[in-house]
Amino acid sequence: MTLPFTPEQKADVDQVLEAILYLYTEGRRLTKEYARRANLTSPQLTVLKVLETFGDVSLSELSERIRAQNSTVTGIIDRMEREALVKRERSKEDRRVVHIRLTTKGAGLARDIPVEPMEILRRAILSLTATEGRELVKISTKLAKRVQELAQEGDAEKKK
Amino acid sequence: MTLPFTPEQKADVDQVLEAILYLYTEGRRLTKEYARRANLTSPQLTVLKVLETFGDVSLSELSERIRAQNSTVTGIIDRMEREALVKRERSKEDRRVVHIRLTTKGAGLARDIPVEPMEILRRAILSLTATEGRELVKISTKLAKRVQELAQEGDAEKKK
DNA sequence: GCAATTTACTTCGCACACGAAACTTTCGCA
DNA sequence: TGCGAAAGTTTCGTGTGCGAAGTAAATTGC
Secondary structure: OOOOOOHHHHHHHHHHHHHHHHHHHHHHHHHHHHHHHOOOOHHHHHHHHHHHHHOOEEHHHHHHHOOOOHHHHHHHHHHHHHOOOEEEEEOOOOOOOEEEEEOHHHHHHHHHOOOOOOHHHHHHHHOOOHHHHHHHHHHHHHHHHHHHHHHHHHHHHHOO | OOOOOOHHHHHHHHHHHHHHHHHHHHHHHHHHHHHHHOOOOHHHHHHHHHHHHHOOEEHHHHHHHOOOOHHHHHHHHHHHHHOOOEEEEEOOOOOOOEEEEEOHHHHHHHHHOOOOOOHHHHHHHHOOOHHHHHHHHHHHHHHHHHHHHHHHHHHHHHOO
16 A cells, blocks of 8 residues: 655655644644633634624534534633623524624624734745745645545445 | 735635645544544554554653643553553653553554554655655745744734 | 424533643752 | 752643533424
């Protein structure tokens, strides 16, 4: 399954892996740092910015946007409600749905924090040249597709 | 601070961000899936592979290798010791140090699991053409450097 | 119409993950 | 020698993060 490859290729792969790992961990560190200054946790800052951008959303919509399970978001909203940053409001059209809304305090805090999570990575990508940008779009898309294929092979294997 | 940019650029940036996010979350999902098949959690699988590769290490060394805090690793090792996958051994040279060692059961399990975390991403990168590979090395390194610069600006700002 | 299914959310149990504080052992140095 | 600082680890408190099971409301199928 594993193809032979040269030492140079191996070094290249390691360098790319290291860069990706760095981008990820540094992104997390920065988000956490910005959140800490406002006495928030990272996911709480993310939720605040989602609500500021999109207005009221249901809990499920929120879960999708921040890519977490409903059960996780329930806990996050519990704690944010305790701090009076958000309010839960049962929908009138569909009484299963809960809308999450910023309180005045929450909205003020969101305004005071200029930085969205991912903003730094976004700006770093914008600093690339046009050619590099196009290449990166092409390569990262291809990588994602290839990972998807490899994942499916792996998933198929597990059934046996 | 934010420069003006065209809608096309914005779409490109979003696509790259999405691809990176996908690569990361899918990588985590896959690692977790492989671990689950062996009744392990992701960090436990990582620890098993580190111990298989490097032999006995101190708890602090292990923490560095898996990029987690000592206090986090203490808990992981507690649970793995409970499952008889590893053993703690107080060092004889420096009695502050605890060495973590695979048990026979742990070593056997490590041998049975062929997949290292990150292996799929590694293989996806290897499937790129030589030209794409070189470009990716160049761009990802540049991105990492740019993020580092932006992060330092942000850190400097926090002192005021 | 209404039983069966689906959807939206919550609860529970477990495993990280981190920072601060405590604890033990070792080291440095007066 | 002896004592305070430093190193390595653990403990504690809080906050995610996930999956399974539970509840209530809405939808579907017949």
